[in-house]
Amino acid sequence: MVSHRIVLIFSKDIVDKPYTYHLVKDYNLLVNILRAKISPEEEGLLVLEVEGKRTDFENGMKYLKEYGVKILPLVKEIKRDKDRCYNCGACTAVCPSGALHINKSNWFVDFDEKKCVLCEACVKGCPTRSIKILFPDFVN
Numbered sequence: 001m002v003s004h005r006i007v008l009i010f011s012k013d014i015v016d017k018p019y020t021y022h023l024v025k026d027y028n029l030l031v032n033i034l035r036a037k038i039s040p041e042e043e044g045l046l047v048l049e050v051e052g053k054r055t056d057f058e059n060g061m062k063y064l065k066e067y068g069v070k071i072l073p074l075v076k077e078i079k080r081d082k083d084r085c086y087n088c089g090a091c092t093a094v095c096p097s098g099a100l101h102i103n104k105s106n107w108f109v110d111f112d113e114k115k116c117v118l119c120e121a122c123v124k125g126c127p128t129r130s131i132k133i134l135f136p137d138f139v140n
């Protein structure tokens with residue numbers, strides 16, 4: 001099994017096709033939409049988490065490329081301003097995936113990037129506004 005976070009970019013003329021439906025139905029992939037910016041008049045963008053057998057994933061990506069969809073890896077970074085953060089733990093209470101959690105060996109807040117689902121709850125939940133999520137420019 002493989003799991004990848006990817007960014008799909010669609011030009012205006014192919015934005016209306018049901019790509020995620022086909023990834024699920026024809027390639028047996030589990031698809032979780034993390035972010036979507038789709039409008040009929042503009043270039044579209046989907047940020048997906050895709051999980052499945054390696055061959056199914058490769059065939060699914062091949063299918064997308066044949067339609068001219070651009071596929072990019074999702075590079076993201078969560079920045080925590082250590083000068084402002086006082087390890088209150090409020091962000092761990094709102095983080096649905098456990099990506100932000102309290103390290104019981106030192107009681108500091110740690111971040112596990114692999115678990116993060118980019119929901120941004122921690123950004124709003126931090127009382128000192130210490131957390132910023134940096135997406136690649138084309139995702140913003």
Ligand code: SF4
Nearest residue numbers: 085087088089091126
């Ligand atoms: S909520 Fe903000 S201040 Fe509190 S631990 Fe998280 S990042 Fe630090």
Ligand code: SF4
Nearest residue numbers: 095116117119120122
């Ligand atoms: S963006 Fe969401 S999942 Fe990621 S660390 Fe923040 S609250 Fe947790």
